[in-house]
Amino acid sequence: MAYTNSSMVAYTKLSSNHSGQRTHSIDRITPHCVVGQLSAESICSCFVSSSVQASCNYGIGTDGRVSLCVEEKNRSWCSSSNTNDQRAVTIECASDKAEPYGMNSTVYANLIKLCTDICRRNGKSKLLWFADKNKTLNYAPKSDEMVITVHRWFANKSCPGDWLYARLSDLAFKVTAALGSTTDTPSADTSVLYRVRKTWADSKSQKGAYKILANAKKCADENAGYSVFDESGKTIYASASGLSPYMVRVAIADLNIRRGPGTNYAKTGQFTGVGNFTIMEESAGQGASKWGRLKSGAGWISLDYCNRV
Ligand SMILES: [Zn+2]
Numbered sequence: 001m002a003y004t005n006s007s008m009v010a011y012t013k014l015s016s017n018h019s020g021q022r023t024h025s026i027d028r029i030t031p032h033c034v035v036g037q038l039s040a041e042s043i044c045s046c047f048v049s050s051s052v053q054a055s056c057n058y059g060i061g062t063d064g065r066v067s068l069c070v071e072e073k074n075r076s077w078c079s080s081s082n083t084n085d086q087r088a089v090t091i092e093c094a095s096d097k098a099e100p101y102g103m104n105s106t107v108y109a110n111l112i113k114l115c116t117d118i119c120r121r122n123g124k125s126k127l128l129w130f131a132d133k134n135k136t137l138n139y140a141p142k143s144d145e146m147v148i149t150v151h152r153w154f155a156n157k158s159c160p161g162d163w164l165y166a167r168l169s170d171l172a173f174k175v176t177a178a179l180g181s182t183t184d185t186p187s188a189d190t191s192v193l194y195r196v197r198k199t200w201a202d203s204k205s206q207k208g209a210y211k212i213l214a215n216a217k218k219c220a221d222e223n224a225g226y227s228v229f230d231e232s233g234k235t236i237y238a239s240a241s242g243l244s245p246y247m248v249r250v251a252i253a254d255l256n257i258r259r260g261p262g263t264n265y266a267k268t269g270q271f272t273g274v275g276n277f278t279i280m281e282e283s284a285g286q287g288a289s290k291w292g293r294l295k296s297g298a299g300w301i302s303l304d305y306c307n308r309v
Helices: 040-046 082-087 105-121 133-137 161-165 168-178 213-221
Strands: 009-012 018-021 028-033 058-060 066-068 074-076 088-093 126-128 145-148 194-197 208-210 227-229 235-237 246-250 256-258 267-271 275-285 288-294 300-302 306-308
Touching: 009 040, 018 082, 028 082, 028 105, 028 161, 040 058, 040 066, 058 105, 074 082, 082 088, 088 105, 105 126, 105 145, 105 168, 126 168, 145 168, 161 168, 194 213, 208 213, 213 227, 213 235, 275 300
Parallel strands: 009 066, 028 088, 028 145, 058 088, 126 145
Antiparallel strands: 018 074, 058 066, 194 208, 194 227, 227 235, 246 275, 246 306, 256 267, 256 300, 275 288, 288 300
């Protein structure tokens, strides 16, 4: 397929910071936060000097206008990954200067339009977002699929910032809908993304962002010292802070497993059986001096029937 450029482009100032023609066809889009509420022109001017050693294919200025810095046919220097940039169209979006690197609604609306246009011209009918680095980088897109990747997977930085990261599912959904396709990935309700980090302020420590709380808890359990935060930064789960998982011995065969820490929670109908079990979290609760949450995810048991081993 012949490479073209977007007709949305309102300003062109080509940068010489690129590697020439791509060695891989386009099947990724990597949106970035440019760290500043810059105009379309200013985004291009960031990449004019050869000493900068950086560029992007497109910029979206703070008023939503689109600029072209590196033609789509060429590999830009944008995402700290040769492999990624060979196959990705890179887009620098006007953003605030600090986390969460917020973007205004015009920039976001035009990012949706530009991604739709890029997909359409490159023969794609779906834009996919997996929210998972390994899954994405190991995924072989079908011929009509475009996949979103993010700079933070390739370098120790927050880019595209938490504001846009939280909307990538929404972006993929809206672009796919505009292309006339449907997708299995539902539009994310951005108010319910659960983030796993060491602390809320330390966004670079983020292990993942999950729509399902249980998955976020599991991730926190697997990473000592990590907690789960809601969209506002409130800690909603902190199993690993203050408590290292430990092993207990259960000597009775019929110790009930309950859905929560207390006899006021329903029995799951399962018993631990005799054996050794790993406790991930402790809690006070009715009917026992202390309750422990099983690593298996099966539920909670009374620690009165356990001996630490
Ligand atoms: Zn970036």
